Amino acid sequence: xxxxxxxxxxxxxxxxxxxxAGLFLDNWKLGWTFFLLIPISxxxxxxxxxxxxxxxxxxxxxxxFLWLGFGAGxxxxxxxxxxxxxxxxxxxEKRIRPxxxxxxxxxxxxxxxxxxxxxxxxxxxxFLLIPIxxxxxxPQKHAFVEFGTEAVxxxxxxxxxxxxxxxxxRD
Numbered sequence: 001x002x003x004x005x006x007x008x009x010x011x012x013x014x015x016x017x018x019x020x021a022g023l024f025l026d027n028w029k030l031g032w033t034f035f036l037l038i039p040i041s042x043x044x045x046x047x048x049x050x051x052x053x054x055x056x057x058x059x060x061x062x063x064x065f066l067w068l069g070f071g072a073g074x075x076x077x078x079x080x081x082x083x084x085x086x087x088x089x090x091x092x093e094k095r096i097r098p099x100x101x102x103x104x105x106x107x108x109x110x111x112x113x114x115x116x117x118x119x120x121x122x123x124x125x126x127f128l129l130i131p132i133x134x135x136x137x138x139p140q141k142h143a144f145v146e147f148g149t150e151a152v153x154x155x156x157x158x159x160x161x162x163x164x165x166x167x168x169x170r171d
Contacts, residue, residue, distance in 0.1 A: 003046070007041050010038050013037070017034035017037075027070060033070065036059065039059070043055070053092070054092040058082075061081045061084050068081070086103060098137075102129075109126060110126055
């Protein structure tokens with residue numbers, strides 16, 4: 001019951017925070033980010049909260065990053081909130097898969113190189129190693145696409161024709 005009330009009041013609360021940030025702080029850029037609380041409240045307050053937190057963490061990190069940047073001007077240390085995405089995911093899943101381990105090692109390497117050499121800009125390119133290593137050594141089961149004539153026809157039939165039949169049945 002309280003969850004529904006919070007969801008119902010969130011648009012008005014977001015508007016209030018938007019106007020407060022704009023009128024009192026004269027920071028309209030910060031103010032518009034409060035409207036992102038509406039979808040976050042809906043997602044977090046419906047279903048399993050821990051699993052939902054893991055799914056919505058990229059959006060939460062983006063909002064916190066924007067608040068730190070627009071609100072306090074902390075764009076540089078603020079980017080570190082994006083590290084919460086894999087951390088929360090690891091906590092929720094309670095295990096580290098090899099594909100994630102590659103991302104963790106590359107990110108740790110990037111941070112270590114940046115802190116030791118103070119060269120953040122050119123070293124970001126090492127993040128391109130994540131998809132390369134994962135594709136070569138840890139491919140996903142259904143990552144490969146067939147482009148044969150029959151495969152295209154059957155996919156077209158399943159996605160387009162069957163979808164139209166389902167839509168007609170609903171009407």
